[in-house]
Amino acid sequence: MTLYQVALTGSVLTLAYIASYVFYNVFLHPLRAYPGPLLGRASILYMQKQTFDGALVRWLHSLHEEYGPVVRYAPNELSFIDADLVREVYSHRGSAFEKQRDFYGPDAFGSPPGLIRADQAAHSRQRKLVSHAFSDKALREQEQLLKGYAGLLAQKLQEKAAAAVPIDMVRWFNFTTFDIMSDLTFGEPLHLLEESEYTPWVKSIFGNIKMVAFTSILRRWRLLDALFQRVIPKNIRDQRKSHMEHSSMRVEKRLARQTDRPDIMTYVLRYSGGKDEMEKSLLPTELNSNSGLFMLAGTETTATLLSGMTYHLLRNPEKMERLKKEIRTAFGSFDDVHIGELSQLEYLHACIEEGLRMYPPVPLGLPRTTPRGGAMVNGKWLPGGTVISLQQYAAYHSEYNFKNAESFVPERWMPEGQAEYGSDKRDVFIPFSNGPRNCLGKNLAYHEMRLLCVSVLLHFDLELADDKIWTDQNVYVLWEKNPLMVKLTSVKTL
Template sequence: MADLTFGETLGQLSNGSYNPWVESIFGYLKIIPIAYICRSWPGVTGLLNALIPAGIKEQRKTHMRFSKERVDKRMARKTDRPDIWTFVTRHSDAEGTGLAPTELLSNGTLFMLAGTETTASELSGLTYLLLRNPAQLERLIKEVRSAFSSFDDMTMTKLSQLEFLNACLEEGLRLYPPLAVGLPRTTPKGGAKVCGHWVAGGTTVQAPIYAASRSSSNWKDPEKFAPERFLPEGKQEYASDRKDSLNPFSFGPRNCLGKK
C-alpha cells in the first residue's frame, strides 16, 4: 500500500519484520469502535477516553506521525511513476480550492488503513479456512499449479480467471469479512425508506457485514466453508443462498475504492 499510495515500498517482505507505521495501525483500529460508541452516546466520551490504554493512544499518535512524514515526503518529491498520490495532488492546488493539508493527511492515513489490514485479514482468514479444509486446499493447489508454469506467468488477468481460486476468495470474504461491523449512515432530514421500512430523519442505520454473511436467513450451512456455493456445480445445492447479502466491500456510491 505504501508503494501504491506514495510510490515507496516499506520492504516488509524482504526484511520479514513489521514497519512501525504498519504496527501502529493495530492500535489505531482499536480506537475506532470506541469512537463509534462515543458518536452514539456523546455523554460517555470523557469516560471512554480515560479508559483507553496509554499504549493504544500512543500507537494512534505514532500512526499519524508516520502518515504525516510520508505525505510531506511524497509532496516534496516529483516523479513520473504514477501512484495514488498523483491523483490526490491533482486536487490540492495552492489557490486554496483543493484539499487542505489536514485533508491530505487524512487521505494518506485512510489509504494505509483501508488497504493494508483489510487485505491482510482476508488472506489470513482464508489461509486458516483452507488449512482447516484440506480437500479444498488440495483442489486449489492443483488449480494454481496446473494453470502456471512459472511465477512470472501469474498475472492479475490470468489469476482472475481461476474459478476455484476466486470462489475461495468469495467464501473467505463471507466467513471472514475484514470489515465485520456495519457502516453507519444517517437518514436525511425528511426520513427515508430503508429496506422497505420507513425510518425517521437523522436516524443512524447500518447493516452489520459479519452478521449478514453468517445468517442462516441468507445462507445454507452458513458456518461451512463451501467455495462451491459460488460455482456452477453448487448452483442447485446452494440455490437458496442470498448472494446479494454478501457485501464485504460495503454498498453504494461510497463502497470500497479498492474492491476491483
C-alpha cells in the same frame, strides 16, 4: 434541607429519570414494535458492553438467529440482514442516509476531512481525483511493483520453510500488504518483508484500531467523552501525535519527489489543478487523511481475508487440493503469473468470495441514519435519526440468506453449484460496501488477494500447526486476529 435530604432527593430523582427513560424506550419509543432483547431495547448500555468486550459481532448474529432478519438491539438502533437494505440504503438511491457520526467520529487530521467523513459534495470531488489511481489502467501499470512484493514474500517464506519451524501467516500477509500499500501511497515500502518485523508505526496502527471502538462508545456520552479527552495519558497523546506526524511527513516527502512511477500520488497529482484549483485538488488535510485511510483499508483488510481464507482451506483439505491443482496447472512458474491469467482462475475467485463471506474483513455493519423527516426502510416507515445497518457477519452466516451458511463451500459461487446453492441471496453480499461510498480499492484488493495466494500456493504446501479454532476472535471494528501457525513445505524451485 439537610445534606442527607439533598442526597436522598437526588437519588430519587435519578431513579425516576432512569425508570422513565427505560419505560419510554420499552413501551413508547417509535421502534417499540421491533423485536430484540429487553435489555437492549431498554438501554444502550447493553450494546455498548458487547462492543467493549469485543463480542458485538457474534452477539448480533445470535440475535438474528433468535429474532429474525430485523433486530432492535439498542433503543434507537436496528440491525438488518436483508438484501433490501443494500438497495434502499447503501446504493446510489440511498444518498439521503448519512453515516452515523458517533461511529465514525472526527477526522484525526482536522477539517476538511478525507473520504470517510466528507460530505457528499466533498466526497464526490475527492473520489473523482483518487479513483484514477485504482483504475484498470493503473493496476496494469502497477503489476510489476505488486509482483515484486509477491515474489519477495515467496523468497522469505522459502527461508522459513528451510528452517522447518511453524510460522504465523497473519504476520507475513501483513508484512506484504503494508509494504505494497506504503509503496503505492508514499512511494517507498516500510521494509517489513525484508526486516521480518513490524515497525513502531505499524504497531501503533494496530493499537489505534481498538481505541477507535472504545472512543465510539464514549462519544455517545458527551460529558464522559469530554472528560476522557482531558485525562488521556500523555504517552497516548504523544503516540497519537507521533503517528499523525509520521504519516504527514511521508506524504510531504512523496510530494517533494518528481517522478512518474505508477503510485497513488502520481495519479492524484496528474489529474489535479486546472481551471479551478480548489475544485480539482486535494487539500493538505484531505491528502493526509486519505493516505492514512489507504494504509489501513488497503492493508489490514486484504491480509485479513488471506489469513481467513487460508485457514478455511486448510480446514477443508479437498478444497485446498482443488485450488492448488488449478494454480499449478495454470502456471509453470511464477514468471508466468500475470493479471489477465489470474482473473481467469475460477476456483480461486470462488475461494476468495467464500472467504469474504465466511470471514468478512469488516464484520460489523456500517451504520447509517435515516434523514430528518424519516424514510421507508424494508417496507416500514422509520423516524428521522434512526440508526440502521446491514450486519455483514450476521447476514453472511444466516440460513436466511445462504444455504449451509456455516460451511466453507466455494462451489456456491460457481456455475456447478447453482443447482444446490442457486437460492442463495447474493444481493446481500457487499464485503466492499455498495453504491457511491463503496471501496475505491476493490479491484486492487482482488488482484492482491489472487496474486499473494498464488505466490504462496505455487511454491508451498501448507499444514495447520495446531488444532485451535482460529476464528474464535474478538472484534473491535476489525478482527483481533490470533496467530495463524502454519507449517510450510517447499514444492519445488520455480
